[in-house]
Amino acid sequence: MSRTLTFHIFRYNPQDPASQPHLQDFSLEETANMTLFIALNRLREEQDPGLMFDFCCRAGICGSCGMVVNGRPRLACQTKTKDLPHEITLLPLPVFKLIGDLCVDTGSWFREMYTRTESWIHTNTPFDPTKEEARMDNAVAEAIYEMERCIECGCCIAACSTARMRPDFLGAAGLARIARFALDPRDERTDRDYFELIGNDFGVFGCMGLLACEDVCPKNLPLQNQLGFLRRKMGITAIKQLFRKD
Amino acid sequence: MSTSFVLVDRPEVRRLSRSRADALWDLIQVLSGLGLALFLAFHTLLTASVLLGARVLDAVAGGLEAIHLDTLAHWSVPVLFLVHFVAAARKVPFRWREQQALWAQARTLRHADTWAWVFQAVSGMAVLLLGVIHMWTTIGAGAIQAASSAARVQSDGWVILYLLLAPLGQGHAVVGVYRAGVKWGVFQDVHRAQVVRVGLFVLGGGVLLSLAALVRYATL
Numbered sequence: 001m002s003r004t005l006t007f008h009i010f011r012y013n014p015q016d017p018a019s020q021p022h023l024q025d026f027s028l029e030e031t032a033n034m035t036l037f038i039a040l041n042r043l044r045e046e047q048d049p050g051l052m053f054d055f056c057c058r059a060g061i062c063g064s065c066g067m068v069v070n071g072r073p074r075l076a077c078q079t080k081t082k083d084l085p086h087e088i089t090l091l092p093l094p095v096f097k098l099i100g101d102l103c104v105d106t107g108s109w110f111r112e113m114y115t116r117t118e119s120w121i122h123t124n125t126p127f128d129p130t131k132e133e134a135r136m137d138n139a140v141a142e143a144i145y146e147m148e149r150c151i152e153c154g155c156c157i158a159a160c161s162t163a164r165m166r167p168d169f170l171g172a173a174g175l176a177r178i179a180r181f182a183l184d185p186r187d188e189r190t191d192r193d194y195f196e197l198i199g200n201d202f203g204v205f206g207c208m209g210l211l212a213c214e215d216v217c218p219k220n221l222p223l224q225n226q227l228g229f230l231r232r233k234m235g236i237t238a239i240k241q242l243f244r245k246d
Numbered sequence: 247m248s249t250s251f252v253l254v255d256r257p258e259v260r261r262l263s264r265s266r267a268d269a270l271w272d273l274i275q276v277l278s279g280l281g282l283a284l285f286l287a288f289h290t291l292l293t294a295s296v297l298l299g300a301r302v303l304d305a306v307a308g309g310l311e312a313i314h315l316d317t318l319a320h321w322s323v324p325v326l327f328l329v330h331f332v333a334a335a336r337k338v339p340f341r342w343r344e345q346q347a348l349w350a351q352a353r354t355l356r357h358a359d360t361w362a363w364v365f366q367a368v369s370g371m372a373v374l375l376l377g378v379i380h381m382w383t384t385i386g387a388g389a390i391q392a393a394s395s396a397a398r399v400q401s402d403g404w405v406i407l408y409l410l411l412a413p414l415g416q417g418h419a420v421v422g423v424y425r426a427g428v429k430w431g432v433f434q435d436v437h438r439a440q441v442v443r444v445g446l447f448v449l450g451g452g453v454l455l456s457l458a459a460l461v462r463y464a465t466l
């Protein structure tokens with residue numbers, strides 16, 4: 001039953017002027033229930049203590065272990081080796097800044113995205129700490145929660161051809177962020193406000209509908225439906241503005 | 247580092263998208279594409295009516311000419327074609343760096359929809375060239391008749407143009423309608439697999455129909 005796995009792992013340390021990007025081969029005996037998290041840790045412990053990769057929760061919650069596994073962006077901690085062929089190629093996620101080997105900096109990208117999408121509830125209603133919280137319809141709360149489940153792993157961005165061709169494209173995670181606030185009745189932004197943030201080719205109209213984001217998102221966010229929802233909303237807003245002078 | 251920190255601090259430039267141009271181009275692209283797809287569906291059925299006999303085709307074409315649909319098509323289709331090309335070309339990766347990124351992405355990702363888009367861009371350019379030649383040789387060449395069409399298909403080498411144009415045009419149109427549907431949220435995620443099946447069925451039917459019609463023209 002036990003297989004010998006061959007890993008082809010991207011190695012490059014941008015800090016080290018002598019380092020050249022290359023694929024390095026490693027062999028490892030597969031064990032029962034092995035995930036890429038387990039495999040990479042064993043490689044680091046037993047074969048190369050310098051191997052760089054990110055992990056934190058190892059349970060698909062923190063979003064730090066995104067990498068390109070045999071061509072597809074995935075969470076390493078949620079990928080079982082038994083579902084892969086015995087040759088496994090691991091690359092860092094494209095688009096994001098490379099820290100070294102399989103580590104990328106998704107944090108700065110997401111920080112920038114949150115700023116661009118103004119990712120907070122915009123309201124002029126004064127906060128009254130003595131009052132009970134306003135009630136929200138359960139279906140709305142659930143729809144918002146669907147979008148809140150994003151773990152910022154960056155897989156949807158790395159899988160998106162548009163994001164790879166246009167570095168300033170907001171990407172599915174960014175657009176999903178807007179969809180989350182557009183669904184939220186507490187956010188007082190109007191469609192025109194959202195249009196000013198995403199009504200262009202860097203936002204929703206740059207998306208070419210390739211649905212790689214939908215197909216790789218490890219948390220199965222309803223990205224396809226939300227991107228469609230936003231495009232309709234923003235398309236209608238553009239038409240409405242045509243007939244309005246200001 | 248980030249422009250957006252600067253932008254947030256400056257309310258006067260913070261708003262990024264005052265312009266509606268991108269949105270309007272996107273609408274123009276989808277509407278012109280759907281218009282062309284609708285036309286192509288009619289065009290395929292019209293040309294395939296030759297399978298029922300040359301006289302059927304002549305009668306159908308005569309009927310359409312009687313209500314001047316041919317005139318409508320003769321000026322609206324080239325206009326739609328040009329408009330659609332200009333709108334869609336905004337998304338075609340003409341820059342070498344973009345192409346490298348797209349090819350690298352398509353090859354490593356092994357993802358059907360990403361390949362479908364590569365096909366969309368390549369077939370679009372091919373249809374642009376072949377379609378212009380086709381329209382050039384047909385529009386203004388007189389009434390649509392089985393005999394004259396057959397003569398065109400049979401003159402040296404021209405059959406190659408039709409053998410390329412029919413499947414590429416139909417492929418582009420079917421993939422385009424699918425993409426338009428998912429982009430605008432008409433097709434939702436739960437229906438995607440079904441829509442793909444229906445699309446492939448329509449495409450297969452359309453290609454078979456036009457190839458059969460071509461054989462008929464070539465032997466008429």
Ligand code: HEM
Binds near residue numbers: 371377422429
């Ligand atoms: C037979 C003629 C044609 C038909 C029926 C047709 C149909 C369509 C349709 C329905 C779409 C989807 C619209 C959308 O995604 O918004 C589309 C997209 C596209 N078309 Fe065409 N088209 C035709 C000719 C052309 C030509 C001549 C080009 C030349 C470049 C072209 C390039 C494209 C491209 C690149 C896209 C994808 C754009 C994107 O995904 O954002 N098409 N087409």
Ligand code: SF4
Binds near residue numbers: 171207209212227
């Ligand atoms: S649908 Fe495609 S183009 Fe749009 S965000 Fe997702 S992967 Fe990118």
Ligand code: SF4
Binds near residue numbers: 153
């Ligand atoms: S939307 Fe999905 S793929 Fe994208 S960052 Fe969030 S969890 Fe990851």
Ligand code: FES
Binds near residue numbers: 054063064077078
């Ligand atoms: S380690 Fe946290 S998501 Fe994989």
